[in-house]
Amino acid sequence: MSAPNAALKAVRMGLLMSQDDLARALRDAGAPGASKRLVQRWEAGDIQTPRPLHARALEKVTGAPIEALGFATPVPLARISDDGRGGHDVESPEARSQAILPRSVPEPSTAQARGAFSGIWLSRYEYFSSGRDGRYVGQHYVVLLQHGDALTVRSLPGSSDSALSIDLQLDGGVVTGTWSEQTSPESYYSGxxxxxxxxxxxxxxxxxxxxxxxxFGKEFDVNTGPWDLIFQDASTSRATMGSFNQPPPEPSPDQ
Structure with missing residues (x-):
């Protein structure tokens, strides 16, 4: 009997998503066959390796590499077909052993599959607090994953008491997108x-x-400030994420 996938469930709950919510987000991210029942089977451990299409959608929605989502084995890239749909979810070692890469499709390396920008980055922004009458710096270690021209950025939970999400689109040397931050209920900003x-x-x-x-500020004013993303490490392994899952050091005065 397979062990439940506690990591995937924890990530889903950390995103404040129900199983229905996650399935809907996966469909919006390009996995039309994703359903609540599929999410349940993943979390129960009945399916230990998602199909490549679902793996890419999971990474996009959660902002975490597939290796950190509790699946037992790497996603078999050999199952990716020319149209990108891939095969069925793998339910047994026997099924995994039958995956054969077409000779006309070379197996991509991890760097090619993830993109040149994927890795651990330091996110740092400045803002003015009218309530405290001063300027402050917000910092998070984040996992950045590249899918073509799309960049998804999610903060490591131990790096700050707030959760940061950024979704970006790459256009040459310019990246444009949206950000959201959920503050802690125990923080100055009370959730x-x-x-x-x-x-x-x-x-x-x-x-x-x-x-x-x-x-937008709480006084219905429009605020702005500088924001930097600074590369730290190209690896997104569980060990690497664990080493960065802590608050970043305070910036020096010249940073």
């Missing part, structure tokens, strides 16, 4: 949720993105 838009320019090295955010 408030903030959101807005963001636009960044990619440094020629590809290891820094710098630009500005825009968002």
């Amino acid at each position: 408030a949720r903030y959101h807005g838009a963001i636009q960044l320019l990619v440094d020629p090295t590809g290891r820094r993105m710098a630009g500005k955010w825009i968002g």
